[in-house]
Amino acid sequence: MAMTTSEEESSIPNSFDNKNGFNPQTGIYHSLVQLNEHQKIPSHPNLDIATYVLSHFPPPDKAEKQVAYIDSTTGRRLTYAQLHRSITSLASGLYHGLGLRKGDVVFILSPNSLLYPIICLAALHIGAIITTANPLNTEREIVKQVRDSRATLAISAPEETHKLLPTRVPILLTAKKDGQLSVEELIENCEYIEIPEAKPTQSDVAAILYSSGTTGTSKGVVLTHSNFISVVTLLKWSVDVTNARKDIFLCFIPIFHIYGLAFFGLGLVCTGNTIVLMKKYDFQEMLEAIEKHKVSNIPAVPSVILGLVKYNGGGRHYDLSSLRRVGSGAAPLSKEVIGKFRMKFPRVELRSGYGLTESCGATTLFSSDEEAEARPASSARLLPCFKAKVVDFETGLALPPYKEGELWLKSPTVMKGYLGNEEATAASFDSEGWLKTGDLCYFDDEGYVYIVDRIKELIKHNGYQVAPAELEAILLGHPHILDAAVIPMEDEAAGQIPVAYVVRADDAKLTEDQVIQFVNNKVAPYKKIRRVSFISAIPRSAAGKILRRDLISQSKHQMFSKL
The missing domain is CATH 3.40.50.980 (Rossmann fold)
Structure with missing residues (x-):
């Protein structure tokens, strides 16, 4: 389904807006960055990802001394x-x-x-x-x-x-x-x-x-x-443009996930960087690893960023002065959390990005901290070799900047399809090979992407669409809320109502009414939280995404138990 590099290059028109990459004739957003001759994705067909990765290792005299990986526990x-x-x-x-x-x-x-x-x-x-x-x-x-x-x-x-x-x-x-x-x-x-x-x-x-x-x-x-060679090539380019070639990276993202595999298992070793590997994520161990190994770069997920924002020391001071950049992917990062992070860590760059397994983990990137700071709610601009559409659900028309619709993608990183599932594959691609991501988004007039939420997760309330991510961002702005998730609950009158699951700070005496009032004072009537349940932890996937299905099942069980 994915386009080849040569097809991608030959299809770039001359008529798109140089400010935002949008072509009003085709409805396509183009990346505003082109790779030069030395950065281009290899077109030779007889090339595999392992050979490509090994070919970028340091020369033998440097390879004997240059450290690729460090075990954070043993120090090996x-x-x-x-x-x-x-x-x-x-x-x-x-x-x-x-x-x-x-x-x-x-x-x-x-x-x-x-x-x-x-x-x-x-x-x-x-x-x-x-x-x-x-x-x-x-x-x-x-x-x-x-x-x-x-x-x-x-x-x-x-x-x-x-x-x-x-x-x-x-x-x-x-x-x-x-x-x-x-x-x-x-x-x-x-x-x-x-x-x-x-x-x-x-x-x-x-x-x-x-x-x-x-x-x-x-x-x-x-x-x-080809997908992996393409994404690793783009990662190598991103390390160069972000000046991250001599960083020490910390990896607690699982390598079994696309984020971990593409970034830490394949990509970074093509750049000569050092990677500190943690067996699994643990917040305290993460802080210890940063201090011990002078970590400068952490590709993370929103829950980790939130943990850093809420962390108050807990009786142990860690030296985090080596840290200079934190990346966030896997799910949208709220404007409120970003603001609080920048206040707490003013010298640390924070950059959000967007990708999915079906695009081999890549789609967007901030090339500078100035860009990221100026647009805190954005997921950055399209990477080189990417094209996008924002498609209206009802009409199927491609939409201009500031209009919300489903994000469609084309790039050499896009998957071949779903294994043994022709129906799901056909549903995920249109007749021209565009990948339908299932994410609601819009572009601004400078080509920056804003991910609103998963389309399937939108709550339908009295004909209005409510994005759980928006309400979660507000909830996380409360000083006594450590984590939160919003799900739909079936309602006979309204169709669905927003229900919040909240993790309180240990010493907080927060009530359901206080949480409801905190949110409802900041949103339109149809977005109001109707119920709140307090929970010890929000269930999340290995990539940090909220497992809403688990919460929905729990909610239904609670309702059934009360009958």
């Missing part, structure tokens, strides 16, 4: 030379020792570790297809994904193997345990032997990543080597 360091040798040794062991072949699917079940990017790149180097899963998933969810993806080998952390037993798929452990074959053993004992089979090409499938399923059934997103 992996240089670029060690990383290269580990990838090629494991690829040889998987191919010659275990018989893994091009097109075979490898299921990876593990938390973040130094081994995770090695496993991904080794499998991709052979031409195998990777599919990743959250270790918190249940046995039922894991069995379903293994069977749906048709995995022929599972690579698992030792503590997770019991969930894989019903699949009867061969299991390779990540770490040594009880004499069972492991990734560590293959890396130590296998020397690289040339892999004779034809290498994967850009058009071959590289990964099947399953969407979080926050608004529906989880689907396998099919991404090609």
Whole structure:
């Protein structure tokens, strides 16, 4: 479905507005940035993502000393030379020792570790297809994904193997345990032997990543080597334009998610940067890692930003002076939270972005902090090689700046489709190959994108559409609210009403009426919060997105219990 690079370039018209990228004749928004000859996405068809990544490692004399990854818990360091040798040794062991072949699917079940990017790149180097899963998933969810993806080998952390037993798929452990074959053993004992089979090409499938399923059934997103080469090329460009080439990055985003895989597993090692890897997100451990390793850059999600804003020290002062940039993705960041972050951390750049699994994690980027500060509610401008439309739900017409509609995308990063689901794939693309994101948005007159909310999550109240994200932003502005989520509740008279779930500060004596009044004084009558439930934590996906389905199910259960 995605356009090739040459098609993308040849289709750029001369008649779009240089200020916002909008062409009124076609209704298409174009990126205002063009890549130069040295930055362009490689067009050679016989190229795979692993070869592309390895080709950008530092030269041998520098690779022996330059650190690629640091384990935040143990302090163990992996240089670029060690990383290269580990990838090629494991690829040889998987191919010659275990018989893994091009097109075979490898299921990876593990938390973040130094081994995770090695496993991904080794499998991709052979031409195998990777599919990743959250270790918190249940046995039922894991069995379903293994069977749906048709995995022929599972690579698992030792503590997770019991969930894989019903699949009867061969299991390779990540770490040594009880004499069972492991990734560590293959890396130590296998020397690289040339892999004779034809290498994967850009058009071959590289990964099947399953969407979080926050608004529906989880689907396998099919991404090609071309998709990943494109997104890594754009990431390399973004590191250059944002002057982040000598940063120390902190990774607590799970690598099984597109955000973690594209950014920390594949992209950043093409730039020569150092990545501090955390096994999983923990707020206190994050602060310790920043202090200990002098972290300068944190790609994060809104819940982490909110945690930093609300953090009051808790009796322990951490030195965060090394921090100079924080990025936010996966979900919109409210204007209120951004304002409070800038007040608390005036020397730290905060930049929001937008992407989705179906676009390989990329779509927009702020190239400077001045841009981000001037437009705090925006998700930045389109990345190079991206086109967009804002489409009216009822008429299907492409809309000009400041008109809200569904965001449609075209770029070389856009997925091939959903695995084995022709109906869902057809519903996600129009006849010309535009990806329908399902996100409500608008562009301003300078080409900046504003994500309003997920269309499926809009609350329909008396014929009006209410965006939960808008109400959540207001709630998070309350000094005694740590986190919040808004969901629809069915109502006989109005159709649906907005209901809030709120996490109070520990010492707060906040009441339902106080929360309702706080919000309702700031919104139009049809947007008013009607009910409030206090909760210990808002359920979120690994990427930080609110799991509204869980809250809706909980709400229905509470209603049923009262009957």
